[in-house]
Amino acid sequence: MSNDPTTDPRLRSWVDIAEGSDFPIQNLPYGVFRRPGGTPRMGVAIGGFVFDLAGVAEAGLLDHVAVEQSAFHSSSLNSFIASGRSVWRQLRARVSELLEISCPEIKGAPGLADRSLVPMSEVELLAPIEPGDYVDFYSSLQHATNLGRLFRPDGEPLLPNWRHLPVGYHGRSSSVVASGTPIKRPTGQLKGPDEPPRWGPTERLDIELEVGFITGRANSLGESVPINGAEEHIFGVVLVNDWSARDIQAWEYQPLGPFLGKSFATSIGPWVVTLDALEPFRVAAPAQDPVVLEYLREEQRRGIDIHLEVALATPDMPKAHVISRVNFSEMYWTMAQQLAHATSNGTPVRAGDLYASGTVSGAEAGTFGSLIELTRNGSEPITLASGEQRRFLEDGDTAIVRGFCGGGDRPRIGFGEVRGTVA
């Protein structure tokens, strides 16, 4: 993949792209957008613009790419993703070609550039996928250790199965929402020690900084996805904020796991960055001890060097304050392992399914991906730049998750941001 021309750092586009943009021509992430009053269309982010693939297709410029026209007008990327990897690559190569600085096909056609490029600020960015199934893992060693200490203070923080398999569970797909969707504080059963359960709005509304991968159709009922080659079935990667109500979760979660403490909302980023675009940023994943069973054993363990951060803004502090920074490459379980494990029993994976990493946390203070960790279960509030303190989210707070690879003298492959305000 190192000679994939679409990631060549020397590539330049005829589109005017600001220094430090998340979306140079080496990125080309996919999303779904809507002009005011318009219908959903498939697009690619380039600089400050959305490149309107539906429009470009109507102009006849995607005729040799094996994508149904209807996919460009779909409310999600699912039908495009169902077309499979060779078609993903065909379209990426063609979009890269059309946006490359020497290509006359769009920039040379009267008015076509203006019709094909919409300023991002003028459109609504929708959730890029409609997941059939949504799986949430728990793959950060540090996060699992931190939460084990908080939820089970008298036991071993890491349960015996954790280093043998990527622990995960099914989340709710109906509440996977676009960045920007207001998050209504959920109500539920809350229970303090030595008091009966009561009903009320959560008092411990939290974020979870996660990274999700999105699959193509990977297998049929009864088949498994082999660990080596599993990434062939991964379309791309998206930022995730898996909102959590810690008090609802703590009371409900035994013995069958999280349910209403999580299912009220999961925000995902507007842009799916393809594995092809991320290829230059693949790094060795941490070594595993003990050695895992063969169905999880990789010829090459590969993580992704994604710089992640969480920021908070408040009604009194509109400029967001970064509360956590962590790198995704620290994850103990890789995407390939997650996919091989999730299908090891033969359950089918569909195009557009979402597999989230679980909260990404590092070892040091300031690298935790949730407030419950940052504030030690609310006992040590954090202080924001405005002087305000936070244990958990308050009404009006906005949580922002951002992520990017590269930067500096390398192309910056950014994910944009996932944003949600507590309503």
Next chain:
Amino acid sequence: MSNDPTTDPRLRSWVDIAEGSDFPIQNLPYGVFRRPGGTPRMGVAIGGFVFDLAGVAEAGLLDHVAVEQSAFHSSSLNSFIASGRSVWRQLRARVSELLEISCPEIKGAPGLADRSLVPMSEVELLAPIEPGDYVDFYSSLQHATNLGRLFRPDGEPLLPNWRHLPVGYHGRSSSVVASGTPIKRPTGQLKGPDEPPRWGPTERLDIELEVGFITGRANSLGESVPINGAEEHIFGVVLVNDWSARDIQAWEYQPLGPFLGKSFATSIGPWVVTLDALEPFRVAAPAQDPVVLEYLREEQRRGIDIHLEVALATPDMPKAHVISRVNFSEMYWTMAQQLAHATSNGTPVRAGDLYASGTVSGAEAGTFGSLIELTRNGSEPITLASGEQRRFLEDGDTAIVRGFCGGGDRPRIGFGEVRGTVA
């Protein structure tokens, strides 16, 4: 509802219906079928026939029912279900009218009866719904107690939250399959006491006898479904066998709940029996102690008097042997409570979602809905009519779940059966 003409026991059909059929004219459950080499069509079970709604609609006999023609040709009932309760009732009333003994519209039209009625043995019955989300509850007091004793022998069998809320979790929707789908024995991580985990086919393949309800679109993000009136959003009820690999489940399930031990397959019945058809069989649900919080408190607690049974057939015993009989009316948590709870945090419910009851078990021997209970975790095998013993399912075994209401001098409102053979 007691004067709903479609459930009048005096109703008779011009279709020849065998004594004891699950499908008299008072039932009219919906399903999706396919003639050999044909495409999916929506149908209604009547006696030993499928009443082909797509064909009847093409003949112009459903013109005054507000259902899109495409719904009759859909691969699932989802789009019909999305049309809402008043349309559900319109169609039911019209189908009842067309099949009623004095109605000439079909029986009097040359050849139309033959074209509209297909012998059930000549068609493939598909899964009637494509669930967006699949939730599995744990609502039988006896089952939760039995499993608590087996999985946590040193603790209280019932966890403290169980009587305060209907415990549940999200299952996998991609592996919800039609009755008759072969069930491949899943592989996974198995771990005995004092030994490291190993990889292999499950040695504890089990069934779970359940009843599921299927929703219409019930609410939008941020709204809840109020407990009183919750059933207005329930389209109907279906039999469920939630296959389980007990050894995979036991090792993986803490702290986030069941995952691969359940996600390999969930078989559902071919026929969705509407709440309207079940209305004559509604009974008082068990009293609850302690009193539940207000969002779960019902003006009238209503269960359904469904006779359920599980039977096993083996290669050496083709005639199925009934291993368990139990009544669904014993469930501690009602469907209305399950739906109100599941949406209490504002998560949306879509048309065609599946909410399963959890295993239905009674208090006495012979009334347990899973082998792990019937055999006390495999320690006390059951003996079949053939003399064979079973602790868990063996290859070639066929599990059959059946259910019906009424019978005797009342119309028998049956669900047909859910069948699956271990491949």
